[in-house]
Amino acid sequence: MRDTRPLLLHSDFPPVRRAALHTLQVNLGYLCNLSCVHCHVNAGPQRTELMSRETVDQVLALLQQGFIQTLDLTGGAPELNPHFRYLVREARGLGVRVMDRCNLTVLFEPGQEDLAEFLAAEQVEIIASLPCYLEENVEQQRGKGVYADSIRAIRKLNSLGYGDILALNLVYNPVGPVLPPPQGALESDYRRELSGRFDIQFSELFTITNMPISRFGSVLLSQDQYVPYMQLLRDNFTADNLETLMCRNLLSVDWQGYLYDCDFNQMLDLPLLASDRQHLTDLLADPDLSGQLIATGEHCYGCTAGQGSSCGGALEG
Numbered sequence: 001m002r003d004t005r006p007l008l009l010h011s012d013f014p015p016v017r018r019a020a021l022h023t024l025q026v027n028l029g030y031l032c033n034l035s036c037v038h039c040h041v042n043a044g045p046q047r048t049e050l051m052s053r054e055t056v057d058q059v060l061a062l063l064q065q066g067f068i069q070t071l072d073l074t075g076g077a078p079e080l081n082p083h084f085r086y087l088v089r090e091a092r093g094l095g096v097r098v099m100d101r102c103n104l105t106v107l108f109e110p111g112q113e114d115l116a117e118f119l120a121a122e123q124v125e126i127i128a129s130l131p132c133y134l135e136e137n138v139e140q141q142r143g144k145g146v147y148a149d150s151i152r153a154i155r156k157l158n159s160l161g162y163g164d165i166l167a168l169n170l171v172y173n174p175v176g177p178v179l180p181p182p183q184g185a186l187e188s189d190y191r192r193e194l195s196g197r198f199d200i201q202f203s204e205l206f207t208i209t210n211m212p213i214s215r216f217g218s219v220l221l222s223q224d225q226y227v228p229y230m231q232l233l234r235d236n237f238t239a240d241n242l243e244t245l246m247c248r249n250l251l252s253v254d255w256q257g258y259l260y261d262c263d264f265n266q267m268l269d270l271p272l273l274a275s276d277r278q279h280l281t282d283l284l285a286d287p288d289l290s291g292q293l294i295a296t297g298e299h300c301y302g303c304t305a306g307q308g309s310s311c312g313g314a315l316e317g
Contacts, residue, residue: 004217004226005268013296016245018261018289023250025072025263026051026059028081030255033109034146043076055257056083058280060090065287072250074101074263079115092122099125104153105146116153120160125167127206128154133193137175154200163201172207177220177229179236179306180207209233209302211264233301241304247294251283259283261294264302270295 029050032043062068071091078084078100091098100119107115119126128150132138135147154168162168170190174180187205194200210216212229220226252260257280260266272278273295283289 002218002221004212004221007226008213008268008297008299009270011296011298011300013298013300014239014242016242016248016294016296016300018292018294019248021249021251021287021289022068023070023072023246024059024062024068024253025074025250026078026087026253027074027255027263027266028076028078028084028087030076031080032076032103033080033106034077034103047076049255050081051083051255051257053083053086055255055280056087058257058284059087059253060094062280062284062287063091063094063096065284067287068096070097070099072099072101077103077106077109079106079112080109085118088118088122088124092124097125098122099127101127101129103129104150107153107156108149116156116160120157120162120166123166125169126157126162127169127171128157128202129173130154130170131173132175133190140175151198151200154194154202155198158200163203167203168201169204169206170202172205173210177210177225177232179232180209183207209305211299211302213264213299214267230298230301233305236305237301238304238306245294245300245303247303251289253280257281264299265295265297268297268299270297 030043030047031045031050032047033045034043059071063071071087073084073087075081079102088098088100102119106112130138130150138147138150139145154163157163157166157168160166172180172186172190180186183205186207190202190205194202212220212226212233217226220229247262247265250262252263252266254260254266258266259272259278259280259282260270261272265271272289273293
């Protein structure tokens with residue numbers, strides 16, 4: 001697989017500094033039941049990296065300090081980590097808001113038959129990947145049969161109160177090297193199509209720009225689309241998005257407990273600027289990162305292009 005990392009590390013992206021930390025985004029491992037074309041993590045069924053119980057307990061020790069408001073769980077499929085439910089229960093017991101970045105189809109994996117009920121009981125917010133409301137586009141990105149299973153999963157979640165009293169947010173990614181359309185208008189399309197075809201509902205739609213790293217970056221290089229895609233991101237740079245970048249208030253933790261400014265930097269092995277490598281144990285000793293410069297690269301233009309992009313969707317209201 002061709003790697004875009006050497007092309008991304010040197011950049012003229014404007015300097016960005018951290019504000020108060022309130023969100024911890026924890027990658028529980030790269031194991032996943034799917035292998036999606038747009039996946040910047042390069043996750044899949046053959047990956048073996050999984051966060052240990054010891055590191056999970058270090059996450060919980062940090063949450064016990066009280067300044068982290070939101071625990072954002074990602075992967076791979078985070079639910080496939082054997083310590084996922086333990087971490088969720090303990091975090092919710094501390095009063096922390098928990099979000100699960102779910103690919104929907106994991107609800108039907110062996111051993112996960114009661115996963116939806118567990119998430120509902122713990123009032124976990126679900127951010128579910130559904131890269132389009134059209135079957136053809138979803139299966140082009142994620143594989144045959146994924147669309148039908150995703151619709152079935154949303155129906156099951158709806159029956160448990162998700163999309164009504166519990167938050168179920170869907171995520172859209174473009175199929176190719178283009179910017180997402182305006183989030184508000186696309187959300188209306190999703191509601192119309194999903195309600196009309198399947199009588200299902202959701203809370204919000206998040207549009208996320210595809211990052212030119214890992215699997216998607218390799219596709220760009222193999223198809224000679226890397227340079228024009230990066231030019232597209234640069235041409236649509238919006239300075240107003242700098243103030244609302246997710247990395248200003250979020251910290252990313254990899255499956256071994258090492259720290260990064262965001263999930264994308266984690267995949268590029270671009271650690272915090274304060275040291276060559278910082279760990280959760282360092283953060284436990286000194287949790288104040290305010291004012292620290294954020295490690296940036298060419299990929300950061302993906303978060304600031306057009307309406308902006310973050311793990312919570314568009315940056316512009």
